[in-house]
Amino acid sequence: MSRYSMNEFVKQTQQQDKGEGLFELETPRMLEINLNGQIWAKAGAMISYRGNIKYEREGIFEHGLGKLFKKAFTGEGTSLMKATGNGKLYVADQGKKISILHLQGESIFVNGNDLLAFEPSIEWDIKLMRKIAGMMSGGLFNVRLEGNGMIAITSHYEPLTLLVTPNHPVYTDPNATVAWSGSLTPEFVTDISFKTFIGRGSGESIQMKFSGEGFVVVQPYEEVYFSDQQ
Known part of the structure; x- marks a missing residue:
């Protein structure tokens, strides 16, 4: 049948x-970066490119000693690569769905494992959730991004954004939490009855509570983090 021909496939x-x-969704799970200068992306996310592009792994002192210490402490797996040059760069992360955000002076927290790429104009810092470190496999950390520029985040399947208001706090599973607005600071609560009800491991009893004014992005998937992740 002609609809299955090689020409039709191409x-x-x-x-x-x-x-x-700069950022263009080639497919819902593949990001095209029309590079003319420099970009930061998750190490290992490059799947293809054309043009004259040079890649460098994040230097040990690239972002200052403070961030180096925090990265060593978290043992986090989101090392960055710097792509410089002119051309088209294609990045993806295990087939996860990609969302593009254009920050215009705003700030957002992103789960470290869900940050795919961002412009150099964006200021960022690693924030370790100390209260939950050790309670979950490998702990949990996030990256605070702020400024003017494009960022790309990922989620398993379609993300859902929940609005947080002073009268309506939102509770989430840490493993299913992708991002939240910079105005919010989550606190961690445990619910023994909830743990007993669902009959799972101890990590399932930990919840993130968001209070105030803002939003939280969740995914329909519980992502498991490993302490030996590189």
Whole structure:
């Protein structure tokens, strides 16, 4: 049948220029970066490129001693790579769905494992959730991003954004929490009855409580973190 021909396959799946700027969703799970300068991306996320692009792993003192110490302490797995040059760079992360955000002076916290790429104009810092470290496998950390520029985050399947208001706090499973607005500071609560009800391991009794004014992004998937992740 002609609809299964090789030409038809190429036609249906070939790359297309959409003219959307620096970050462009080539597919819901693949990000095209129209590079003309520099970008930061999750190490190992590059799947293809064309043009003259140079890659460097994040230098040990690239972002200052403070962040180096925090990275060593968290044992986190989101090492960064710096891509410099001109061309098209394609990045993805285990087939996770990609969302593009254009920060315009705002700030957002992103689970460290869900940060895919961001512009150098974005200021960032690692925040370890100390109260939960040790309570979950490998602990949990996030990255605070702020400023003006593009960032790309990932989620398993479609993300859902829940609004937080002073009268309506939101509780989430840490393993299913992708991001939250910079105005919020989560606190960690344990619920023994909840743990007993669902009959799972001790980590399931830990919940994140968001109070105030803002939003929380969750995914329909519980991501497991490992302390030996590199």
